[in-house]
Amino acid sequence: MTERLRIHPLMGLFRKPSFWLIVISLALISxxxxxxxxxxxxxxxxxxxxxxxxxDSFERILFLAPIVWGGLFFGRTGAITTSLxxxxxxxxxxxxxxxxxxxxxxxxxxxxxxxxxxxxxxxLRSERERRTQLEAxxxxxxxxxxxxxxxxxNALDAIWLHDLDGxxxxxxxxxxKLTGYSVKELPRMNVRTFLSEESLHMASQVRAKLLARExxxxxxxxxxxxxxxxxxxIQLVTSLVFESGRPVAxxxxxxDVTEQKRLQDNLRFYTQQATRAQEEERKRxxxxxxxxxxQALVVISRQLDILASSGKDxxxxxxxxxxxxxxxxxxxxxxxxxxxxxxxxxxxxxxGLLPALEWLASDLSDSSQIMTTVNLVGKPRRLSEEAExxxxxxxxxxxxxxxRHSQAVEAEIKVEFDAGVTRVTVSDNGKxxxxxxxxxxxxxxxxxxxxxxxxxxxxxxxxxxxKSQPGSGTSITIELPG
Numbered sequence: 001m002t003e004r005l006r007i008h009p010l011m012g013l014f015r016k017p018s019f020w021l022i023v024i025s026l027a028l029i030s031x032x033x034x035x036x037x038x039x040x041x042x043x044x045x046x047x048x049x050x051x052x053x054x055x056d057s058f059e060r061i062l063f064l065a066p067i068v069w070g071g072l073f074f075g076r077t078g079a080i081t082t083s084l085x086x087x088x089x090x091x092x093x094x095x096x097x098x099x100x101x102x103x104x105x106x107x108x109x110x111x112x113x114x115x116x117x118x119x120x121x122x123x124l125r126s127e128r129e130r131r132t133q134l135e136a137x138x139x140x141x142x143x144x145x146x147x148x149x150x151x152x153x154n155a156l157d158a159i160w161l162h163d164l165d166g167x168x169x170x171x172x173x174x175x176x177k178l179t180g181y182s183v184k185e186l187p188r189m190n191v192r193t194f195l196s197e198e199s200l201h202m203a204s205q206v207r208a209k210l211l212a213r214e215x216x217x218x219x220x221x222x223x224x225x226x227x228x229x230x231x232x233x234i235q236l237v238t239s240l241v242f243e244s245g246r247p248v249a250x251x252x253x254x255x256d257v258t259e260q261k262r263l264q265d266n267l268r269f270y271t272q273q274a275t276r277a278q279e280e281e282r283k284r285x286x287x288x289x290x291x292x293x294x295q296a297l298v299v300i301s302r303q304l305d306i307l308a309s310s311g312k313d314x315x316x317x318x319x320x321x322x323x324x325x326x327x328x329x330x331x332x333x334x335x336x337x338x339x340x341x342x343x344x345x346x347x348x349x350x351x352g353l354l355p356a357l358e359w360l361a362s363d364l365s366d367s368s369q370i371m372t373t374v375n376l377v378g379k380p381r382r383l384s385e386e387a388e389x390x391x392x393x394x395x396x397x398x399x400x401x402x403x404r405h406s407q408a409v410e411a412e413i414k415v416e417f418d419a420g421v422t423r424v425t426v427s428d429n430g431k432x433x434x435x436x437x438x439x440x441x442x443x444x445x446x447x448x449x450x451x452x453x454x455x456x457x458x459x460x461x462x463x464x465x466x467k468s469q470p471g472s473g474t475s476i477t478i479e480l481p482g
Contacts, residue, residue, distance in 0.1 A: 008438050018073040020080055025066045030089045033059045033070075052260050059320055060090055060106050071118025072125060075414070079118035083111050094284060102318035105307055112300055116329075120293055120336070128284055138171045158234075158254040166191045169249060178234065178256050194224045209237055210240050211247060221257070233258045297333045352396025354380055355380030355389040357395055357413050364411065370428075371410050372399070378417035387480055390460050391424050394453045397409065398426035398476045401449060406474060422482060427475040432468045453478070 012449030013019050022318055033056070039045075047053075053061075062088040087107055094103035129224040158178040160171035171186040179186065179194060195203060199222050207365035209216045219235045226232055233253045354376065361372040383391070402411050408430030416423040446461040450466060457464040457478050468474040 008289045008309075016073075018069070022066045022069050025069070026063075026082075026085060026089065029062045029066070033093055035088070045254060053321065056103065056220070057106060057317070061108050063090060063110055064117065064336050067114030068121060070120045071115075075122055076119060079115050079122070083114050083118070086114070087111050099315055099318065102315055105319060106318065109304065109322065112303075112458060113325060113329065114208075114302065115450075116293075116297060116332070120332070123285070123293070124339075125279075130281055147406075158187065158256070159252065161249050161251050162191055162417065163249050164247070175254075177234065177253060178226075179224065193220070196223060196225065199223050207250070209318075210238065210250070221464065224254075224450075229259075232256055233261050272336060278284055294334055297329055297336065301329045301333065304329060326347070348392050349390060352382055353391055354415060356388075356392050360392075360396060360399055361411075361413055364376065368403050369406055370402060372413070373411075374413045374415065376415050376417075380415075380417055383422060383480070383482055387422070387460050387482060390456045390462070391422070391478060394456055394476070394478050396422055396425050397453055399448050402426070402428045402430065402474075406432075408473065418457045420481060421479060423477060423479045425477040429473045429475060432470050432474050434470060435466055 037284075039124075044058075049059075067079060067083045067086055071079030090110070091104065093102060093175070094107050097103045126445045145457075158172065158175040160168055160175045162168045168186050168189050168191065173183060173185055175186060176183050181189065192200065193205070202220070202222060206216055206220065216238070219237045222234055222236055224232045224234050233256075235257045237253045239251050240247045241251050304322055304326040308319050308326065344354050345359060350468075351477035354374070358374050361374050364370055364372045365423040399411065399413075400409055406428045411426065411428040414423075414427070416425075453476065454464045460480055462478055462480040463480075465477045468478075
């Protein structure tokens with residue numbers, strides 16, 4: 001039994017196509033490395049000659065491919081194991097060459113760079129998987145909300161009528177379920193029985209506007225006290241009932257939204273927690289890239305520089321090859337720094353919102369033909385970490401939309417610090433568009449970036465306003481208290 005348990009993982013490894021891909025690639029690289037009679041195709045020979053490489057150096061570089069694959073497919077263990085196998089395949093040939101020291105240094109460089117690349121790509125793959133999991137969680141939450149709304153909208157609504165003095169004259173069975181009073185009790189009651197002082201005040205305002213033929217924003221919400229003393233939140237549509245041209249009663253169509261409100265609050269809370277977890281993960285990965293990966297690359301770069309400058313037995317060709325590897329390492333460091341900034345801008349944590357927005361504007365101006373400026377109104381102040389992060393992420397997403405879709409040549413980030421309110425507006429002079437009327441329409445039309453902005457704003461008690469017209473550009477404003 002113990003023997004089976006030891007063999008089983010190995011057998012599982014042999015069944016993986018990725019394992020055989022690495023084995024075959026190592027074999028295909030090693031055979032011509034030792035059998036010099038096997039010539040490379042002419043175009044490959046011309047390629048590495050043009051790069052200033054000899055055949056052996058070129059073939060050693062090829063060993064980077066299976067090392068990287070080992071890291072991608074099997075993680076840290078796969079990268080280290082594959083790189084050790086590759087070193088074992090390269091060292092005998094390097095030791096038997098006319099320049100054993102230089103070639104051995106190349107083998108060492110392939111080992112180091114291969115491991116760094118493999119582990120870096122493995123970390124990036126892990127990050128993509130985490131993002132996919134977060135997006136899947138948010139997708140399930142949205143599906144849950146839409147499923148609940150579909151069930152809810154198909155339910156029967158409560159309908160009742162009362163005269164101008166609030167005396168109920170008629171009610172349906174759903175009203176009985178909503179209020180707890182039977183349809184026989186309701187016609188002998190007044191709506192004041194169900195409503196608090198605050199709710200009565202709102203009802204009187206709606207009543208006055210309807211009688212004055214003024215528009216009323218509907219549906220609107222009220223709180224209703226049931227027979228058992230519990231409070232229900234209802235969504236109302238109110239209209240006047242006329243008789244011989246005179247208003248004689250009010251008709252109410254009500255829907256119990258107590259559960260819906262609770263669900264929306266929960267969904268908003270879950271979304272907020274998922275967003276926070278995502279930001280914490282971004283921050284962690286950015287910190288690890290800076291503290292671990294980039295620092296390791298700095299050490300490798302310095303070591304390569306020292307090897308190239310102090311190796312007395314190195315040939316000119318080997319020195320040039322080490323220089324190329326050194327330049328590649330520095331290029332990887334620059335890419336890691338850019339990735340770290342994208343994951344979590346250090347300027348936001350250390351300097352605050354304004355410097356981070358100025359960096360966003362500068363980055364967009366440098367990477368595109370869109371001249372982007374930041375304008376300040378009022379006296380700047382620091383906000384909470386969560387509020388600044390929300391403002392930054394919304395501005396970041398808005399600028400990304402400007403770059404991808406607007407066809408603009410100018411964009412502006414306007415930051416306003418008013419008394420008790422902070423406002424950030426991102427506007428452009430692009431082509432603009434016709435916007436859907438509701439959030440559900442945004443989801444249906446695939447404008448998930450705008451939906452994410454709205455959810456972020458709501459998570460910190462803010463509001464998001466989007467204005468756009470064809471030919472007149474687009475403006476996105478987030479307003480937060482504080």
